[in-house]
Amino acid sequence: MTASTPASPFPSIADRFAAVRGHVVQAAVEAGRDPASIVLTAVSKTQGEAALQAALDAGQRVFGENRVQEAYAHWVDRRAAFPDLELRLIGPLQTNKATEAVALFDVIETLDREKLAAALAAAMKKTGRRPQVLIQVNTGAEPQKAGVLPDQADGLIASARDAYGLTVEGLMCIPPADAPPEPHFALLAEIAARNGLRVLSMGMSGDYQAAIRLGATHVRVGSALFGERRTP
Template identity: 80%
Template sequence: MTVPNPAAAVSSIADRFAQVRGRIAEAAKAAGRDPASVGLTAVSKTQGPEALQAALDAGQRVFGENRVQEAQGHWAARRAALPDLELRLIGPLQTNKALEAVELFDVIETLDRERLAAALAAAMTRAGRRPSVLVQVNTGAEPQKAGVLPDDADALIAVARDRYGLKVEGLMCIPPVDEDPAPHFALLAAIAARNGLGVLSMGMSGDYLAAIAAGATHVRVGSALFGERNKAPAPS
């Protein structure tokens, strides 16, 4: 687990948001796109209450969280006062957490297997809530990373829609850190296009400008907004 770097002063978060939003707008215009077509998801994992409040004060309402339990701690008590809050799960989801995820999140970006599709469908029926879903594609076929393989993506999209009735809106990917992300973004866009999907969640702090050029509709930005994080000390 990591903790926010104390050097990243809360007072600078508003400036960081303004800078990132400006860069998103510039990148969208350069690609011949409307800046409003690119949504900013602020990755709020590991952040403390002061940083979260600073982001809210800067007008941010869309947040991405990696873990259900941490997201509950961040947002469960705030939701009633923030009717326009949108929470997106961007980390891997275990099937035994499906109900909690459905109850909390508005979008689940990490569907990567049929078993999880079944668990989400059952949880939605039980909770009476139907969050939107993105299929996560492991574009680099990295064994340590979550996501369906590109060759299997069409089948998972079809089964999630047709067998389980999930509202699949689009795709998500995390390219390998040591490769040019552009071919991975292009691959994701091609899979989305042939399946009639309009949402592309791709691009993070280091590559979101390239993602926008490739058609991203949502970029997931953390350190560029909140500052770099330090490793938490190991338990003694």
């Protein structure tokens, strides 16, 4: 940029990543936690090629996608160039997409029913890949939202582990949009603790700092990194 070129009034994606990473560190330090123990998952759904490349150029390697087919379009050709890429499915998964999901993703965060556990186990046997799994908990018991109900979470965790042999690493939640998120984060942490689970994927652009204070190991951030979401 020359001396005569005005600075852009809009932050670049690189600037946004730097800012969010700084906030993650600050929240972790304030909570007495090691910032390195918290993973920033960049929610890349609906993003264009330029935005994805800018995120990669900023050093980001962990990405969350909502849809299997869109994730293939975004990442399948980039795997060879970025062997340290980690892809996490953070959207609802239909059983008929289980094989495709297992073939692409390193972590599936949205296991929420026994039928899907069976489909994932069969897909893993078929493909030879064994992505880690998180159980999605519908902490607000919202009828329109995916996730196992809190009082049924222990049973699904046990079934996924024991009956289907899945590697259950932790839990994920999306609190109700119109409620304080802290009680939902605390509930998720409580369920994880009694089941011996170490991973808590919770917190998004508007509340990831609160989630870190309450034990999040992974925060899923989209608009704070990429700007307001584009319509597909």
